[in-house]
Amino acid sequence: MTEHPWMNQLNEQGYRLTGARRAVVETMAESTHALTPIEVYDKARESYPALGLVTVYRTLEALEEQGLIQRVHRPEGCQAFITAPAGHQHLLLCKQCGQAISFEGDDLESLINSIARRTGYQVTEHWLQLFGLCPSCK
Amino acid sequence: MTEHPWMNQLNEQGYRLTGARRAVVETMAESTHALTPIEVYDKARESYPALGLVTVYRTLEALEEQGLIQRVHRPEGCQAFITAPAGHQHLLLCKQCGQAISFEGDDLESLINSIARRTGYQVTEHWLQLFGLCPSCK
DNA sequence: ATTGAAAATGAAAATGATTTTCAATATCAG
DNA sequence: CTGATATTGAAAATCATTTTCATTTTCAAT
Ligand SMILES: [Mn+2]
Ligand SMILES: [Mn+2]
Ligand SMILES: [Zn+2]
Ligand SMILES: [Zn+2]
Numbered sequence: 105m106t107e108h109p110w111m112n113q114l115n116e117q118g119y120r121l122t123g124a125r126r127a128v129v130e131t132m133a134e135s136t137h138a139l140t141p142i143e144v145y146d147k148a149r150e151s152y153p154a155l156g157l158v159t160v161y162r163t164l165e166a167l168e169e170q171g172l173i174q175r176v177h178r179p180e181g182c183q184a185f186i187t188a189p190a191g192h193q194h195l196l197l198c199k200q201c202g203q204a205i206s207f208e209g210d211d212l213e214s215l216i217n218s219i220a221r222r223t224g225y226q227v228t229e230h231w232l233q234l235f236g237l238c239p240s241c242k
Numbered sequence: 243m244t245e246h247p248w249m250n251q252l253n254e255q256g257y258r259l260t261g262a263r264r265a266v267v268e269t270m271a272e273s274t275h276a277l278t279p280i281e282v283y284d285k286a287r288e289s290y291p292a293l294g295l296v297t298v299y300r301t302l303e304a305l306e307e308q309g310l311i312q313r314v315h316r317p318e319g320c321q322a323f324i325t326a327p328a329g330h331q332h333l334l335l336c337k338q339c340g341q342a343i344s345f346e347g348d349d350l351e352s353l354i355n356s357i358a359r360r361t362g363y364q365v366t367e368h369w370l371q372l373f374g375l376c377p378s379c380k
Numbered sequence: 381a382t383t384g385a386a387a388a389t390g391a392a393a394a395t396g397a398t399t400t401t402c403a404a405t406a407t408c409a410g
Numbered sequence: 411c412t413g414a415t416a417t418t419g420a421a422a423a424t425c426a427t428t429t430t431c432a433t434t435t436t437c438a439a440t
Contacts (some may be wrong), residue, residue: 113283119414120407143399156419177369182320182366196363216372220346224377225334226387230373230387231315234354239362258387258436279426294390299427320424 108133110172118168127152128163137202138176138184176204177233196234200241207234246271248310257304260333265290266301275340276322314342315371332369336376345372 105124107121115121132139139147145160164185167173174188174218178197186195189206196205210232220227245259248267253259256306265286270277270343277285277349305311312326316335324333334343350371358365 106275122406122417150321154255154419158399158419159417162417172277177315177428182315196357196361196365198363199366199412205262205361205363207357207361208351210353213368215348218347219334219372223334223345225336225343225372225374225378227372227374229373230278231369231373232350233369234357234363234365235367235369236358236363242362256387260388260435262389294392296390296428297388300388 110167110170113170113172114166117170122158123152123179125163126156127155128160129167132173132185133169133187134188137199138178138203138204139187140181141186144185147153178233178235194232194234198238198241199235200237203238203241205238246288247278247307251308252304253309255308260291262293262319263301265293266298266303270302270305270311270323271325273324274342276316276324276342277317278322282323315369318365318375321377332371334374335378337373338375338379340374341379 107115108126108129110133111121113127114125114129119125128144130151131144131148135147141157141160141164144164145155145157148160149155156214163182166174168175168185171188173185175182176184176186176197178184184202186204187206189195193206193208194210196207198204210228212232215225216230219225245338246264246267248271249259252263255302257263260345266282269282269286269287273285277293279298280316281301282302283293283295286298287293288310302311306323309326311323313320314322314324314333314335316322322340324342327333327346329346331344331346332348334345335341350368354365356371359361
């Protein structure tokens with residue numbers, strides 16, 4: 105049984121390899137949808153029934169710290185998590201089914217520069233997120 | 243005593259004019275920072291000490307329904323509210339002091355079209371938010 | 381001005397999500 | 411193997427928000 109890369113990264117950071125962690129990691133890594141802690145809990149218990157909800161919270165926190173997952177903000181709430189895209193990417197979310205796709209190539213440089221100039225702010229970060237309907241939902 | 247325009251709008255929608263509501267409305271309308279319900283509560287009690295936190299929640303809900311305020315999403319949490327900008331605008335937030343400025347003129351048309359084409363999604367909405375340091379905080 | 385129906389209020393209780401505590405268990409370096 | 415220590419899940423605690431409800435306030439109709 106070869107470990108999932110996320111498990112190896114956690115291990116290198118000093119985390120031990122446990123079944124509970126493995127169940128949460130695999131649930132998150134497999135999902136193309138944003139999942140809430142409870143959804144992760146329910147899904148992960150299919151392969152590891154003894155799992156506690158507390159461990160889900162703790163593992164999600166560790167994965168977020170490692171930059172492997174990220175919190176997803178949505179109108180209905182901001183408690184969901186999804187695999188973090190590599191590099192500078194943003195999310196496109198289906199409002200119907202929650203399916204998420206990440207994209208890159210946003211060019212906000214000139215907009216940001218002009219706003220920085222006009223407002224006197226030093227702009228250090230930006231959030232961009234698109235919402236819509238995925239091919240199968242529309 | 244002339245009523246605040248927001249109070250008039252609420253009144254036209256059938257809401258009654260009360261002191262508790264007035265205190266919350268004026269607190270929100272005056273603030274250039276995003277405020278959490280508790281912050282609104284503390285601020286508004288300066289002018290209306292009998293105010294209950296429940297009424298803050300209820301009034302914020304009404305103001306959001308009327309499109310007069312909007313929820314602000316931030317890394318530290320998404321429970322804060324701020325005056326909604328008129329028309330299609332986005333927010334620039336100071337990470338230090340929470341001061342908010344709204345701006346327009348983002349041109350995401352071509353980006354959105356190209357992503358829609360590439361992914362097959364129908365894109366209906368977007369969130370854009372900038373973070374940084376305001377002139378006095380940097 | 382008075383009245384009364386309906387809306388609004390705030391205190392307290394209920395709920396729901398997340399965090400903390402803690403005793404028992406599992407991992408893993410030595 | 412062994413033992414130090416990280417991890418676990420149950421239960422309790424905390425914290426934000428919502429619901430309930432008896433009382434008060436608003437305001438339209440007299
Ligand atoms: Mn970007
Ligand atoms: Mn825009
Ligand atoms: Zn969909
Ligand atoms: Zn500032």
